[in-house]
Amino acid sequence: MKLTKLTLTACKLDKSPISSIPPFSVMVNPEAITTTREIKYTEPFFFDSLKHFISCGEDIFDVPKIILDTTGAIPKSDWPENCNDIPQMIKALKKVVADYVGSEHESPIVNVQWGNFLEYARLESMSVNYTLFNRSGKPLRAEITLKMHLYKTLRELLASLNKQSPDLTHLVEVQVGDSLPLMCERVYKDPSLYLQVAKVNNLTNFRNLKPGSKLYFPPIVD
Template sequence: MFGDLTSAEKLYVEPYLDAAFTRKAPGEKFSALINPASYTCKYEFEYDDTQAGGRSSVKMKFNKIKPQKFTFDFLFDSTGVVKNASILNISVANPFAKPVSVAEQLEGFKKKIIEFKGDTHRPYYLKIHWGTLLFKGVLNQIDIEYKVFATDGTPIRAVAKCAFTESIEDELREAIENKQSSDITHERIFVETDRIDRITEQIYARNEFYVDVAFFNELDSFRNIKPGSKLYFPPLEKQ
C-alpha cells in the first residue's frame, strides 16, 4: 500500500483558490507521511447507446471523454513506529518527542485539503506533485479507515482513501479539445483544387452528405464553387 519511508521526495498536495491555479491558498502544503506504493488513474469514455426500435444491435456513438480520476491512500500514524524520515528533517527529529495524534494529523489534513472556504463557497482546487506526476483537480471523496487503536480506543493509525477528479480551466480545455469531431460545425475556405464531396468525406467519413452541405450553405451549384468561398459543415444531427 505504501512505499519507501526514507524517500527524500515526498508526494505533496498544494491547495489553490481558483480553477486556473493562479492563487495559492494560505498556509502550508500537505506532504504525505509515506509515499504510496501505487496510485490509480481512471479514464472513462461516454457513448450514446440509444437503440432504434426494431433493431437488435446499436451503433455506439462517441459522446465525450470524462475527466480523469485519481485515487491515493494517505497514511496517518501516531504509534511511534513510523517516522517522517525525509532527509530534510532527519537531523533535527527528536526521538523522545510524543507523536502527533492521528486526530490532529487528520484535522491538519482537512484544513489544508478539504476545508470549505467561505469566501469562495467551495473546497480548494488541488495540485498533486510526485515525481513526474502533476495532477490538477478536486477531492470529491474521502473514506477514512481507522486500523490500529490504543487500549482506551483512541485510533493511532488511519488510512484516508481519497478520490480526485481532474479539473481544467475553460480556456485550457477549449485549447486542447479535439476540434476535428463531426459533432461540431466546421468552417472551410474553398480553394480552386477543392471538391465539396471530398471535404465532406474528410469531415463526416462519408461523402453522400455533400448535397446537404451545399443546401446548408445556400449554394446554387456544388460544382461551380467560387474559390475563396467560406463553407460551413454543420453537425450531422443538424443536417
C-alpha cells in the same frame, strides 16, 4: 539524498496556491497512484444493438492509500506539520482537499506533486479507515483513500477541444483583417451571431479586433 514526499497543496481555480492553507506532505509515500479515462456511450436499443460514442468522460485520479501512523514506527520529524495525533492529521488533510474555502466559495483545487509527477485535481470523495486504537479508543493509525477528478482551467479545456465542430466551444486567434462577423462565418457558418460572441468575450469595441488576441466562440444552442 533526501526522500521526496508526495505533497498536496490547496489551490485556486487558476491553479495558484492558497497561501492561508499549509500544504500536506504524507508520512509514507503511497505504493500506487491510479489514473482512469472513461468513455461514455449510448445504451443499445432494441432496434440498434450498437453502442454509440457520446463523449470523453472525466479523468479519474485515485490515491488509494495514504498512511497516518502515530505508534512510533514513523519518526515525528516525518509527521505532518503542527500535527500531534491522527485527528489533527486528518483535519489538516481535509483543509487542503475538502473543506469549504470562503474566499473561493468552494473546496480547493488540489495540486498533487511527487517529484516530477504533478497533477491538479478536485476531490470527489475522501475515505478514512481507522486500523488501530489505544485502550482508551484514541486512533493510532489510519489509512486515507482519495478519489478525485483531474482538473483543467477553463482556458486549458477550451484550448484542448476539437476546433472543427460548431457544437463545441472554440478558442480562436484573431488574424490580420479579421472582423467578428467574418470569424462567426468561419466558426458557425453564420455571421449574424457576432453580437452574442461580442457579449461572451466582453468586447466593447468589436469593430477593431487586435491580431494575435484570442476569442471564445461558445457552442450553438438551438
